[in-house]
Amino acid sequence: MADTANLQHSRSNGHDHHPHFLVVAYGIQSHVNPAQDLARRLASIDASVVCTLSVHVAAHRRMFPSLASPDEETTDGVISYVPFSDGYDDRTEPIPTEDESARSRGASFRSLSSVISRLAARGRPVTCIVCTMALPAVLDVARKHGVPLAVFWNQPATVLAAYYHYYHGYKDLIASNAFDPACEVTLPGLQPLRMQCLPSFLVEKTSIGLSKMVIDDFQELFEFIDREKPMVLVNTFNELEATTLVAMQPYLKEVLFIGHFARSSARARIHIFQKDKKSYMEWLDAQQERSVIYISFGSVLTYSKQQLQEIAQGLEESDRPYLWVVRKDGRDEEVESFLANNTDHRNGMVIEWCDQLDVLSHSSIGCFVTHCGWNSTVESLAFGVPMVTVPNWSDQPTIAYLVEEKWRVGTRVYRDDQGIIVGTQLAKEIDFIMGDNEVASKIRQRANDFKQKIHEEATRGEKSEMSLQIFAKTMIGLGKGSQSNLRAYKN
Template structure:
């Protein structure tokens, strides 16, 4: 989905091509309908976050819940690049009708997957895809040498706040300060991932000198191990799709802090559709205020009826996803069907090539 040049290579050599969509089916649907009759509607309301957009087969979405590149009123260079690149992809999909493999679960987005069928014809759920074995994991960054798992062992059940903005987003100095103040305000223990890449000298000094006995700051960690630990009570996340799937699969409630790309849509799904968390909003500088973060954490970790319902729902999703993963029926059938079709197509190409020779 992110490599348009592959389309030309496949076309030139007659190689069968499928699209692997590593975002929710809801985001796929939003992009599809944006390029098929709804571009002007979205663009004309891009500056109105409260405006609701109704797309075919989908529940209404506020402008601020659509993928950020589609509603960037400033039209920055990256947004233009993504919008133009995806337009090429969807033009190819219209023309060639490829199979579309979506890294999602039918149990999460059944209605959306069904609603896409008349438009994309062969769209399949093939998720979710986190590794089940420690040996199967490849880490993008070196894990911190601190004994964070032993540190988690020292805390009570569902007492620790886990904070990570993933492998791409970096923190500004102000955002570091706001998160620190927010966690000090709510007074709960926290495990916070702050990567070293992208830090300038001032930011490194600030992070390295955080003095708060309630928290542990690490450069990187094994997220699946952390989310599996019974002491973790909530996940403050940027709502990247992999992180969200992992949180859903392990039953950890979410404090969503989306920033860009598909993250606002995923945060909407978390809060409004699946009801496994709450969403925070960034200010005009793209920063989550510490006081707002503290409110979000306290809400999810608290004992209100709504917080209890969110925790129960998150736990229910954990069991639902586990059952679907163990049975593997839908995703397994879809993958087997895809593999057989591709093998058959490749054999046909090989035969035709031998005739040409």
């Protein structure tokens, strides 16, 4: 990474005359990676475009642990990185509680406002803000500074549609049936969805804590979308959700799909967690083709001792080699004790973190036991790896529905009444997806078909790149300060 002084000598000079996109992302792995990818793609559209990615301080420090000053601005030669404070700079848990939310919003607003002022003082005024969802403070900042704003929806279009219709006439219907997981609701443009397949925050049995905070934040976001009509960029592929994207056009006229998957971009990929030093790639090299179970539940979910025991039992019952990611952060004493006393993994390897793209692209991987985060799902599809889905919260139940029922490239394990993945059920679904039965063979074939489709779409890139260029050119025009252009765009 170059130091701050070198930022003035980056790709082009005279930044005050150049379009400058400030991409603000929630500081968790699932938001940072697609936001970074979006910023780098915007920067590649034209040599005059400047892009800066901003996440909260705690995440920035983990992204760049070697900086002399941990909160300084830095660059990778293509885009810049500058942190903002959400009021909890030393936090290890990135998601604020309900009580912390108001304080965090105020701190984020003040800090991001300061970031915009500093960038302007350095000759790089921000001409457009792009924010990942669930960042209400960014809406305040855009209004205060009069900067055009776009929304980056880094979840599937199906989830966007579910939230949109929830806030536009379907809230009471969903709320009245939330206690019946098998009850179906038909939303405009979507196939019937069972309650257990909707985003978890929409069907929570209680309206307290994180669920209430998310519902309130998203309501504000959709009110902003209704009022200001910003461009909404959806991180999906036409091959995956073409019907849903078309169905959303009457409601969100400026919705664009910009899905992108390029293996070469992995070199610049940000890792908030340090990769395990164990030689897991060499271990994979020694395994037979399509024989290994890869299991990872992303960057937020942590394990209880009971859950670890159940998963370990399921993996042992399956009697297949496995690579299991159990992050170091969030482990309590019971979990540490369990892992310390169970170091003899007869069939597999337990690691703290890995380069998931390297793992999923390895020929030895036979299936992916996944929490169904959107990044993980798209990556699995892009490498043709069938999935055993174990969704937990947020958009994950909807993504699991897409994987199992719409795309038919995987199977699902349902948690018990305590939210636990039962080992015997996990083993059953792994054995099914890895087996020689006809249904599993068809699942593997469809997964490989999606691999080819995503590769072709990403290689050609006509539609998604055209969408991105339309967005960039529109926002560059707005960023020139023409009030007439701004009014014309919003009207």
